Amino acid sequence: MPEITGIDHVALTVIDLAASITFYEAVLGASVMGTMDDGPFRRAVLALPGPTHLGLTQHDTGSGRPFDPTNPGLDHVGFACASRHELLAWGEHLDALRVRHSDVQDAAYGSALSFSDPDGNALEFFAPAP
Template sequence: MNVNGINHVAVTVRDLQVSGPWYRALFGTEPVLDEHTDAGFHHLVWAFGDGTLFGIHQHDRRAGETDFSELEPGLDHVGFGCADRAELEQWVGRLDELGVSHGGIVDAAYGSGLSFRDPDGVALEFFAPPSR
């Protein structure tokens, strides 16, 4: 048996009325799924070209008021793949256009990243492999 990559990531949000439009604007596309489930949550799900799914969930039971913290056990951040550093530079422009604060592109031996946060403070990143 083998693990064949990541199939999907789901992030809990406080309010889909806030986070839904934010992610729609970020990705520049509509989700492929928008449903309220029998399991007690409403979710929006986007599909990326490599088959990976990314969803945001609002549970019927209200979320707490504390913002996300990568310093607590659980998720640290979600990294979205980019082809190269030039694509990261395009994302800088897109985040600026949307008024989303970010840390600028940070280069390291293992690649380049552009970090930012969603409306609930969830840490997100666009990441490109190192130049060859």
Template sequence: MPFPALTHVAVTVSDLEASTRWYARLFDSEPVLDEDETAGGFHHTVFALDGGHLFGLHTHPGGVRDGAFDERRAGLDHVAFACADRAELERWAARLDELGVAHGGVKDAHYGSGVSFRDPDNTALEFFAPPS
């Protein structure tokens, strides 16, 4: 049986309003869902990305307990968005520059190329292209 594809990624944020604005600029779109689950105090905002993928922003009762994101802790290391090739990757690096989002520039490796950047909670994000 083939393993199913990813359908969505959700990250916990400390300031839902600020993160929603930041991701709306990055994705150049507005959320398709913004709702509270009042029974548990949980809130989620969801963006629809190309290819049928969803990207969610979550808040939880009691807020953030352990500070900003740190990929050195057990759990998520980073989220990578697929680019078809290095040219598309370079266009995304330029788009990050337009948005004023700091990034590490295009880095090449034998397994592909990437541009690393961070969201307002320091969550590690990347645009990634396979090797050419």
């Protein structure tokens, strides 16, 4: 079997590309590394820390409805963090940006802090259990 080396990117459909770029730049410190505007959609690719990228796509024929994690498909995107302490720092960062989020939720396998982007895409900061 051929080998994969990890996840290169996650691509999300958004309603307003410019608003989503602004959100991810502010929340994650991501930067746009490329754009595409040659089809029935507009896309931006943002660089995240490490080898992973985030694609944001605004389709010309999109429904305009916000994301619903109960439909089949993507449930959420989890961003890796080193520790539960880092999750608390992310909570403070989100508070400063007035981004609503959950409290840190602990489970046997790790801890998570959940929030959503402007389109309701479910996002999470996750730290594995020590």
